[in-house]
Amino acid sequence: MANAAIKRQGIRDIVKSPLVAATQTNWSWRDLITLCKPRVVVVMLVCALVGMALATPTLPSPHAVVFGLVGIGLSAGGAAAFNHVVDRRLDAMMLRTSRRPLASQRMPTPVALAWAALLSVAGIGLLLWQVNALTAWLTLGSLLGYALIYTAFLKRATPQNIVIGGLAGAAPPLLGWTAVSGQLGPEPLLLVLIVFAWTPPHFWALAIHKRDEYARAGVPMLPVTHGEAFTRLQVWLYGWLTVAVTLLPFVIGMSGALYLLGVMALNARFMVWNWRVWRGEDPRAPLAAFWFSIRYILGVFGVLLLDHYATGWAWG
Numbered sequence: 001m002a003n004a005a006i007k008r009q010g011i012r013d014i015v016k017s018p019l020v021a022a023t024q025t026n027w028s029w030r031d032l033i034t035l036c037k038p039r040v041v042v043v044m045l046v047c048a049l050v051g052m053a054l055a056t057p058t059l060p061s062p063h064a065v066v067f068g069l070v071g072i073g074l075s076a077g078g079a080a081a082f083n084h085v086v087d088r089r090l091d092a093m094m095l096r097t098s099r100r101p102l103a104s105q106r107m108p109t110p111v112a113l114a115w116a117a118l119l120s121v122a123g124i125g126l127l128l129w130q131v132n133a134l135t136a137w138l139t140l141g142s143l144l145g146y147a148l149i150y151t152a153f154l155k156r157a158t159p160q161n162i163v164i165g166g167l168a169g170a171a172p173p174l175l176g177w178t179a180v181s182g183q184l185g186p187e188p189l190l191l192v193l194i195v196f197a198w199t200p201p202h203f204w205a206l207a208i209h210k211r212d213e214y215a216r217a218g219v220p221m222l223p224v225t226h227g228e229a230f231t232r233l234q235v236w237l238y239g240w241l242t243v244a245v246t247l248l249p250f251v252i253g254m255s256g257a258l259y260l261l262g263v264m265a266l267n268a269r270f271m272v273w274n275w276r277v278w279r280g281e282d283p284r285a286p287l288a289a290f291w292f293s294i295r296y297i298l299g300v301f302g303v304l305l306l307d308h309y310a311t312g313w314a315w316g
């Protein structure tokens, strides 16, 4: 009886082998959207839009805004789809990611690969054709930075993976800025620095909550390699770094008093959550801090935008 069960299991394994799975077609069009990590990309596009607005004292040209956002969005979606392809086996080992189209084997890998390539070529091509070469090459750098350097190498190699890889995710405000102005400058680099400093508290809060899953899958995230207490301290310290960096737009005169007030209120709540993570007394704090971090980054870019136009109108 036991032998028969083992045989049936074996047959199930053969049926589910990668070769057979590659011919499965029970995926839907919605899976193509899932591959793009749409909610992450939308927040990135908000950051890019703020970069566009801040690049000029007047309103940015609708042409640069529309083609810039579509090009950056397609490229980021393509990068995310490549991440699903590269990580498909790893994603299958973690509950949070196991239902993804490739991890669950409901979509053949070549379909996802073709989709990732199509989005990426369309995105970079559109930026080259309708926006400018600088934005196209910087976007390509971010795409490769996330899809290749972070996903295929850093993620599996070092607990500093998200710190270094965070540079690719932090690029959108700079991409928005160059799409409108065609040039680099200290201001857009400061916007990148804000997202860059925010990434560790954003991600490590979640990684603390998902520590056991990462450990089982063998991914060297900081709570796995250096323990939970050390990671909680890092969330607290990078939280302070983020606070310091978010004050710089006011310090260098890029943003006004409205920004300062807004960002101080956001920083206070952000640090309350990071403090709760650091203390480690509330087991729900890391996940709550992770979700707040998303509202926080939207809030920071929201007040940057509000301040830019409010100050502009006040000056007439």
Ligand code: HEM
Binding pocket: 039, 040, 043, 044, 047, 096, 162, 165, 166, 167, 169, 170, 195, 199, 202, 203, 206, 294, 297
């Ligand atoms: C290397 C840098 C980053 C890492 C490692 C990271 C990691 C993660 C992870 C693991 C999740 C959970 C995803 C899920 O369960 O579906 C997540 C969610 C999220 N991240 Fe990040 N992130 C990074 C950068 C960013 C950036 C730059 C932004 C936007 C500016 C961002 C915005 C979001 C949003 C909006 C969500 C929620 C998605 C949802 O609701 O499903 N992340 N991040």
Ligand SMILES: CC(C)=CCC/C(C)=C/CC/C(C)=C/COP(=O)(O)OP(=O)(O)O
Binding pocket: 037, 040, 041, 044, 072, 075, 076, 077, 079, 080, 083, 087, 097, 139, 140, 142, 143, 146, 151, 155, 168, 169, 171, 172
């Ligand atoms: C062109 C451009 C702007 C590119 C940026 C691309 C992009 C969508 C970056 C997202 C950052 C992110 C969610 C990382 C998590 O990856 P993970 O693999 O560690 O998380 P997972 O386990 O949820 O897949």
